[in-house]
Amino acid sequence: MNTDISVNNVKKDFKIAWWKKAVLIALPLLVFLLSFCCGRFQVAPNTVIEILWDNFMGLFGIAPTGNYSAFQESAVMALRFPRIILGLLVGAGLAISGAALQGMFGNPLVSPQVLGVSSGAGFGAALAILLVENLFLTQISAVIMGLVAVAVTFMVSKVGKGKASIYTLVLAGTITSAFFEALISAIKFTADPFSKLPTITYWLMGSLANRSFADVWHSAPLIIIGIIVLVIFRWRINILSLDEDEAKAMGVNLKLSRFIVVLCCSVITAATVSVCGIVGWIGLVIPHICRSIVGPNHKDLIPACIAVGGAYLMIIDAIARTVSASEIPLSILTAIIGAPFFAYLLKKSGGQWK
Amino acid sequence: MSKFNKIFAAVLSIVLLSSMFVGCAGGKTTTVTKTATNTVTNTKTETVTVTGDTTTSTKPDEPEVKPLVYPYTVQDQAGRTVTINKKYERVAFSSVRPLPATYFAVTGNIDTLVGMNPSSRSAALASMFVILCPEIANVPTNFIVNNDTNIEELMKLNPEVVFCLNKNTDEINALEAAGITAVGLETNGTDPIELFAAWADLIGQVMGEQNRAKAIIEESRKAAQEVKDIAKTITDKKKVMFLYRDEGGTLQVAGSNLYSQYWIETIGAENVAKDCNNVTEVSMEQIMQWNPEYIFITTFTKCQPDDLYNNKIEGQDWSGIKAVQDGHVYKDPLGIYRWFTPTSDSALMLKWIASKTYPEYYKYDMEKEVRDYYKTFYGYELSDKELNMVFNPSSDAAYYVK
Numbered sequence: 001m002n003t004d005i006s007v008n009n010v011k012k013d014f015k016i017a018w019w020k021k022a023v024l025i026a027l028p029l030l031v032f033l034l035s036f037c038c039g040r041f042q043v044a045p046n047t048v049i050e051i052l053w054d055n056f057m058g059l060f061g062i063a064p065t066g067n068y069s070a071f072q073e074s075a076v077m078a079l080r081f082p083r084i085i086l087g088l089l090v091g092a093g094l095a096i097s098g099a100a101l102q103g104m105f106g107n108p109l110v111s112p113q114v115l116g117v118s119s120g121a122g123f124g125a126a127l128a129i130l131l132v133e134n135l136f137l138t139q140i141s142a143v144i145m146g147l148v149a150v151a152v153t154f155m156v157s158k159v160g161k162g163k164a165s166i167y168t169l170v171l172a173g174t175i176t177s178a179f180f181e182a183l184i185s186a187i188k189f190t191a192d193p194f195s196k197l198p199t200i201t202y203w204l205m206g207s208l209a210n211r212s213f214a215d216v217w218h219s220a221p222l223i224i225i226g227i228i229v230l231v232i233f234r235w236r237i238n239i240l241s242l243d244e245d246e247a248k249a250m251g252v253n254l255k256l257s258r259f260i261v262v263l264c265c266s267v268i269t270a271a272t273v274s275v276c277g278i279v280g281w282i283g284l285v286i287p288h289i290c291r292s293i294v295g296p297n298h299k300d301l302i303p304a305c306i307a308v309g310g311a312y313l314m315i316i317d318a319i320a321r322t323v324s325a326s327e328i329p330l331s332i333l334t335a336i337i338g339a340p341f342f343a344y345l346l347k348k349s350g351g352q353w354k
Numbered sequence: 355m356s357k358f359n360k361i362f363a364a365v366l367s368i369v370l371l372s373s374m375f376v377g378c379a380g381g382k383t384t385t386v387t388k389t390a391t392n393t394v395t396n397t398k399t400e401t402v403t404v405t406g407d408t409t410t411s412t413k414p415d416e417p418e419v420k421p422l423v424y425p426y427t428v429q430d431q432a433g434r435t436v437t438i439n440k441k442y443e444r445v446a447f448s449s450v451r452p453l454p455a456t457y458f459a460v461t462g463n464i465d466t467l468v469g470m471n472p473s474s475r476s477a478a479l480a481s482m483f484v485i486l487c488p489e490i491a492n493v494p495t496n497f498i499v500n501n502d503t504n505i506e507e508l509m510k511l512n513p514e515v516v517f518c519l520n521k522n523t524d525e526i527n528a529l530e531a532a533g534i535t536a537v538g539l540e541t542n543g544t545d546p547i548e549l550f551a552a553w554a555d556l557i558g559q560v561m562g563e564q565n566r567a568k569a570i571i572e573e574s575r576k577a578a579q580e581v582k583d584i585a586k587t588i589t590d591k592k593k594v595m596f597l598y599r600d601e602g603g604t605l606q607v608a609g610s611n612l613y614s615q616y617w618i619e620t621i622g623a624e625n626v627a628k629d630c631n632n633v634t635e636v637s638m639e640q641i642m643q644w645n646p647e648y649i650f651i652t653t654f655t656k657c658q659p660d661d662l663y664n665n666k667i668e669g670q671d672w673s674g675i676k677a678v679q680d681g682h683v684y685k686d687p688l689g690i691y692r693w694f695t696p697t698s699d700s701a702l703m704l705k706w707i708a709s710k711t712y713p714e715y716y717k718y719d720m721e722k723e724v725r726d727y728y729k730t731f732y733g734y735e736l737s738d739k740e741l742n743m744v745f746n747p748s749s750d751a752a753y754y755v756k
Contacts (some may be wrong), residue, residue, distance in 0.1 A: 041640070
């Protein structure tokens, strides 16, 4: 694997083939539409198309023409639609955060988990499940504790006087993660082993089962804002990936830029954990896959991550809800399907992304 | 550096002191173990088995006074031979939640109960148990924290015999080492009636009070046979589902290899979730695909039939489900314990679910059945209000009160 993920060696005139761009745009759209057809409740694909068409035309006040039951419409529009949207947003958000953090830290092993946000948010969710078991409060608690965790990470990284180097931040994140992981274990230890414990364990493995539009409204704004800021900021991430002196020489306020990137990634990660638990692997691997397609320049990498990350989680969730009567936790699938694929890519590329 | 030395010295002394205490406790334990072993060896020569003794009347109200010859041995469900030295007067239950209720049904009182699991206590407070036997609220539970038995706390209660889960071998060994008789019980299985029968039989043998146990077991088996005979004549297998939990975004059904399978199959119906293992997280879509005709909601969840009828749960759509359209959604009753699990009320649960699902085949008057049963086996006349509580458990019963 190419460990040098800075853009030092990228030629200015590096162009991405038009068909790659076309595929990257078409992939999420295609997956988005196809995943409406996936689920345990059998609705024929042509019925799904009718339902989608009628709902789309309904936006313009045109009366439905399709022939289907209200029950089928409910399965497609009320049960599958929110999951698909959340799959797209969570996948895109985690992938983009991973790419931004990997670029900023200049380290290919970094993922959104590194700042301690996931553990903090996971702790917030577990605590809320233990105490109240109300989905909305669980979500709020997760977001708040996720942001508390990243604040702790920042504070810890600044304890030593002098330069708060970027590596101190990673170390502080690891410490914070370890602390919140321990708190999660403590909650699991006290939770009722017959009712609350399975719920907490299941939550920590990530799932989009039985999510509604209300959940979309609760989490989507945070994720979308984070994504938009990172997309606008993607030029800056290129500079952040240079070494410190070089970046300073370009007249960039390093501290502020880093803070904005970390804040966006934290907000995105906390929001994703709040809505669907901890989904591993995406933030680590999707950026590498994207780098193998579009190269290390964040100008292209960040948008590519939205396309591939979103499509990947939509596919994973379609599998999670379709293959068996019981819902399969997302983290199990993201790793079981993702790991061999990543290993294949690694082997094929000989460790060098071109 | 001197500060550091002080701390080090303090820590060292604490360690040393505590090791002394451990040493003392260890010494004590050894002596106790010795006596225990002695008794066992003494008794081995004159062991009498009580199981062969079946000449007892089955009337629970007037237990026959039958001289027992101590010591005798019984086989527990951990595959051990347990020696019973005397009529035990101090009994504790460390695991298996429904056991104190079983114990009450078998012995008729809880005068000898000195300790139980906190979960058993909170379940008792939410059920009829506390009404049948108000003293249950005062039984100590503090020797169990996070479902783990603290042997030394337990020893403070000075129990003579402790019933626990048969898989807890460490706990059984520790109890035996402390000179306390340990009896292991099995919870795995799908047949609640036979699981209950095994518990009641074993508790009866250990406590030397088998008449009431025999009567309840006989009644439960009779009900099972009655229902099975009628079920043979049923040809249309109705699609039934047990909704195990539905709240806070968690939607779980009870599948096969759990009591749900027995309740549904025995009455001649089909468990739609039979391909799911145990308690399983499913999606609303899956339930739509199954489209159950009857839904039974357990008392492990706050969810009530009204939540489904009025489609109150966000992210789920129950309106098109057959059971909801036909008004066939029911909350499991809560008697001496949660009816979903093996209890001394299991005969009633079977009759209840049968008469709800196939009223044309099973013509039980459940109010009368419950009243008569409680009078016969617990010696208690249920008021109308109490009867209503049995059939309409509140949502709060799902959560354990402290």
